[in-house]
Amino acid sequence: MTVILGQLFTGVSIGAVLLLIALGLSLTFGQMNVINMAHGEFIMAGAYTTYVLQKSISGAGISLIVALPVAFLVSGALGALLEWLLIRRLYLRPLDTLLVTWGVSLMLQQLARDIFGAPNVQTRAPDVLTGHITVIGGDDPLTFANSRLFILGLAVTAVVALSLTLRLTPLGRRIRAVVQNRDLAEVSGISTGRVDRTAFFIGSGLAGVAGVALTLVGPIGPTMGTNVIIDAFLVIVVGGIGQLKGSVIVAFVLGALQSVLEYSTTVSVAKVLVLVAIVAFLQWRPQGLYTLRTRSLV
């Protein structure tokens, strides 16, 4: 029983990390249909922001709190810049966008290597987050790490904030309008170019927030983004584009699947099995779990 609960919680915490990473993508890829391979490097930028802030602000707790909005702004600004420089020229060629942003991601990685050095760096987690809470005591205790709980809370907060923004604010309404019918939005007086840039800013900013969270569970390095980005894209592909709920469900399901498979086999075999499961799932639902129904052929 403890084992099952423990695996379940590991799954939930893997899922929370996946969700945080994929959340920004669900806006840029899921809503705007831009495949931004540099998204992983925006995560890295958020993580390095945390590192730099911790060097200049002594308290680990304060610097983590400060890092959240600052990382959002840093990564968001990088994203808006990328959108303005390159991506807006490529909206009609999604596959080329993929390769162009891969080029950007290579350059950003090298930039990080030049600034911070190739070896990984570490941040110090605040004392509150280093401990764990004990759910079941005794000989075979079941414990949850505080940092994992923090990430779970952060992921849930981010999802709620993003979905409220999309649903209730004028900006959210404009974003949804552009996603559903770009031409009609444009003739209705919405500046689609500006909406694109804002949406891209928010999506990339969320990557920065994910980067802050990742500093709590692993080292910070130039390739940290590439290691997670494929999984995040898979979450969106399986979840279906155009809405958030698919991504949320799929992130946790994939997290649980990964955790259970890792427990019963090995990490590497689990990766392969998860991919097989995804291909099998797409046989059943090629458009993903949930999809926006439109009458277009593609």
Add this chain to the structure above:
Amino acid sequence: MTTTTPLAPKAGRLPGGRRRFTAARPAAGFVAAALVLFAVAPLALSDFRLGLLAKYLCTAIVAVGICLAWGRGGLLTLGQGVFFGLGGYAMAMHLKIADAGPGHVPDFMQLYGTATELPWWWRPFANPVFAIAATVLLPMAVAAILGSFIFRRRVKGAYFAILSQALAAAFAIWLVGQQATTGGTNGLTDIQGFFGYDLNDPVNQRMVYFVIAAVLLLLIALARQLMHSRYGELLVAVRDSEERVRFLGYDPANVKLVAYVVAAGMAGLAGALFVPAVGIISPALVGIVPSIELVIGAAVGGRASLTGAVLGAIGVAWARTALSEEFPAAWTYFQGLLFIVALAFLPGGLASLAAIVKRRRRNQGLSGDTA
């Protein structure tokens, strides 16, 4: 692929603005390429440089397949490294068994101490015919299974690209994880012999080079035939308007599947030839990064043009060696810039440059002529 008769020559141009296939020009180019590969390069280059060229030619073989699948079929396969790796490992497994000799296991297995006999899935590779067949058929079989699943359910575009990339990631991770039987991160290294020939002998290295060059030319000819067949026209049609092709009564899934499988077979063959040329195959050569690097050569040269893709692949591989030896950081920036410039501003690659210039010049000279 029911027929390979060329389209009846009616109009001066085929749809898409390409000039009609006339036999003389490509044949001349083909002879020139053969001359360079078989006469000029072996005479002009040192053994070391020729060995490097052999390595570049292997990437060019992959690029032929990418040109077919991506350039003509619109299938951005970011997982060609998987097929390259399958071919490479199939070949390397046979060569390692042959190196070890009968009754012994390859050196790295002895290192881990546990294995005294070959794992069951290694055993068939002791047979040279099986191993050589597997280098091509294994990648093709994997591509066929995966492709039929993906294309039948109309998973396309970016989704296909991401799935193929995930495949590359999973394959590399799996290889690393199975250290006792695949050599883990190190891969299969230190390969000495090639079907009885000693690979340390420069003469035999030259022989390997000639084999690779011959295979490349053969595959270019094959791909060219395929592209100029009815199938080739259908493939371009699927790329440009899949739904229309479906309404005409074809099944786009089959058309795409053939291109994907052929490209996989070519990548497998390239991997198999890479092993004797370089003497190693490892997860670092098959994962996400090498897979995407295989694509960039074709993109820079011109994805839809065979000449462009092949020359682009050789050129990028050469630039990589030349630059990364002395300035590793500069190479990464340069590579990133290549992606951006080639794809954002010159999507047809360098091969389209000549056509652009020619069109400009013609428009200036004969503004009334609409060709």
